[in-house]
Amino acid sequence: xxxxxxxxxxxxxxxxxxxxxxxxxxxxxxxxxxxxxxxxxxxxxxxxxxxxxxxxxxxxxxxxxxxxxxxxxxxxxxxxxxxxxxxxxxxxxxxxxxxxxxxxxxxxxxxxxxxxxxxxxxxxxxxxxxxxxxxxxxxxxxxxxxxxxxxxxxxxxxxxxxxxxxxxxxxxxxxxxxxxxxxxx
Amino acid sequence: xxxxxxxxxxxxxxxxxxxxxxxxxxxxxxxxxxxxxxxxxxxxxxxxxxxxxxxxxxxxxxxxxxxxxxxxxxxxxxxxxxxxxxxxxxxxxxxxxxxxxxxxxxxxxxxxxxxxxxxxxxxxxxxxxxxxxxxxxxxxxxxxxxxxxxxxxxxxxxxxxxxxxxxxxxxxxxxxxxxxxx
Ligand code: HEM
Numbered sequence: 001x002x003x004x005x006x007x008x009x010x011x012x013x014x015x016x017x018x019x020x021x022x023x024x025x026x027x028x029x030x031x032x033x034x035x036x037x038x039x040x041x042x043x044x045x046x047x048x049x050x051x052x053x054x055x056x057x058x059x060x061x062x063x064x065x066x067x068x069x070x071x072x073x074x075x076x077x078x079x080x081x082x083x084x085x086x087x088x089x090x091x092x093x094x095x096x097x098x099x100x101x102x103x104x105x106x107x108x109x110x111x112x113x114x115x116x117x118x119x120x121x122x123x124x125x126x127x128x129x130x131x132x133x134x135x136x137x138x139x140x141x142x143x144x145x146x147x148x149x150x151x152x153x154x155x156x157x158x159x160x161x162x163x164x165x166x167x168x169x170x171x172x173x174x175x176x177x178x179x180x181x182x183x184x185x
Numbered sequence: 186x187x188x189x190x191x192x193x194x195x196x197x198x199x200x201x202x203x204x205x206x207x208x209x210x211x212x213x214x215x216x217x218x219x220x221x222x223x224x225x226x227x228x229x230x231x232x233x234x235x236x237x238x239x240x241x242x243x244x245x246x247x248x249x250x251x252x253x254x255x256x257x258x259x260x261x262x263x264x265x266x267x268x269x270x271x272x273x274x275x276x277x278x279x280x281x282x283x284x285x286x287x288x289x290x291x292x293x294x295x296x297x298x299x300x301x302x303x304x305x306x307x308x309x310x311x312x313x314x315x316x317x318x319x320x321x322x323x324x325x326x327x328x329x330x331x332x333x334x335x336x337x338x339x340x341x342x343x344x345x346x347x348x349x350x351x352x353x354x355x356x357x358x359x360x361x362x363x364x365x366x367x
Contacts, residue, residue: 040233041306045299079299079316086224169226 023144023182026053030143030181033071037154038171046083050075055182057108057144059137062116065108069180071101091161098125103133114138118148124157142184149177191259193360198256201249202361205284208242209335216332236295237305243288250281262355276342283335290328297321 034047050072057065073093078084088095105120118133135148153172154160160170194202215235222228261270292310295302299316303309314320349357 039229041303042233042301082224163226166226169229 022056022058022185024055024057024185025183026055027143027181027183028052030145030179032179033069034177035174036177037174040169044079046076046078048072048075049077053180055180057137057146057182059139059144062108062110065105065118067103067105067118067120067180069103069178073099073101091164092159094125101125103131106130122152125159127157129156144182144184146180146182147178149175151175191257192356193364194258195252195256196364197252198249198258199361199363201245201252205242205245205249208238208245209284209339212238212242213332213336233306236291236302239288239291240302240304240310243285243292246281246284246288259360262349262353262357264353264355273345276338276345279338280335280342283331283338287328287331287335290324290331294321294324294328297324 028051031051031053032047033051034045036043036045038044048071051069053067053069055065055067057067074088074095076084076087076093078087087093090096093101101122101124103120103122105118107119109117109119111117114136116135116137118135120131120133121128122131123129129152131150131152133148133150135146138145138147151173154170154174155165155167155172159174164170212235215231215238219228219231219235222231261273265273292302293314296312296314297317298321301309301312346358346361349355350359
């Protein structure tokens with residue numbers, strides 16, 4: 001009995017140690033994708049309520065990591081119903097034709113400490129651009145948490161056309177901040 | 186108290202009265218006009234101007250109150266009865282309260298809606314409230330209601346001034362007008 005208990009314990013311990021190394025399943029309840037921008041000198045912010053992702057990340061082998069994140073653009077929360085409706089329109093995201101924004105990693109570079117650079121392709125409204133996303137990674141009791149902020153130019157993706165094309169009212173720079181939590185597997 | 190020998194308001198009091206009057210009439214028009222616009226850069230721009238002008242009015246009214254406390258206005262005409270005097274004082278107090286409460290409710294509304302007020306895009310005012318949609322909607326209703334009350338009180342105020350001028354033929358209106366004689 002005692003030997004059995006030891007064997008079971010060591011198996012469990014081994015299993016946990018071996019599997020804790022790789023993070024995969026995205027924990028949506030603990031994840032968040034938000035954004036910020038300037039509107040006539042005022043800092044505005046908002047978030048997306050629906051998104052999904054697939055991750056493969058092993059802190060011991062970061063170069064082998066990969067990530068895909070898809071954001072449901074119609075799930076935007078700009079802070080007002082009027083704003084939410086407006087950005088679904090053709091001049092903004094045109095969610096009827098382009099419902100999702102997508103990020104797909106092409107390579108991960110460890111910068112030392114818990115900092116990484118995730119290079120990848122960001123597609124919004126049919127336009128794909130190469131981006132480099134700075135991120136930090138922390139492990140908290142079996143959960144891996146990626147935090148980062150990426151600043152893009154909305155003009156690069158034709159987000160805000162027509163009357164919104166000028167950047168004097170709504171600025172060109174949009175910072176996307178994220179926290180993606182993933183379970184060890 | 187010693188009898189008050191002032192026959193006119195001070196030039197500063199007049200400038201504040203008419204300056205604020207013009208701004209408030211403009212703001213009433215702008216406020217009702219802008220809320221009917223559909224979302225566009227122009228609408229966002231007008232909202233910002235509305236907020237900046239509103240904060241400016243708030244500061245002017247604070248200065249005006251300080252000036253009022255330091256400078257006694259001319260006495261009300263002798264012919265006015267107790268009820269008329271009461272109505273005049275109550276109306277003036279209410280106007281001061283509204284001139285402060287309306288911009289204050291606007292500022293708090295903006296905070297509750299999660300939009301900080303940045304005066305002329307340069308000076309950020311503190312957000313006294315956290316983002317709270319229900320509270321923001323409530324303050325919006327309050328801002329509107331206070332404005333409707335202001336319009337009613339202004340109609341009374343203007344009506345009373347005209348009554349003094351054309352029926353009572355006293356100097357209540359003229360003593361607030363820019364002085365033509367020395
Ligand atoms: C003496 C000063 C002010 C006056 C006379 C005034 C007047 C008005 C009026 C008449 C409206 C339209 C009400 C409606 O249709 O709902 C309005 C709306 C509004 N005011 Fe003011 N206002 C003043 C100051 C301010 C200030 C200081 C702010 C913010 C810092 C502000 C923010 C707003 C906003 C955001 C709305 C639009 C509410 C909506 O979206 O329906 N106001 N104002």
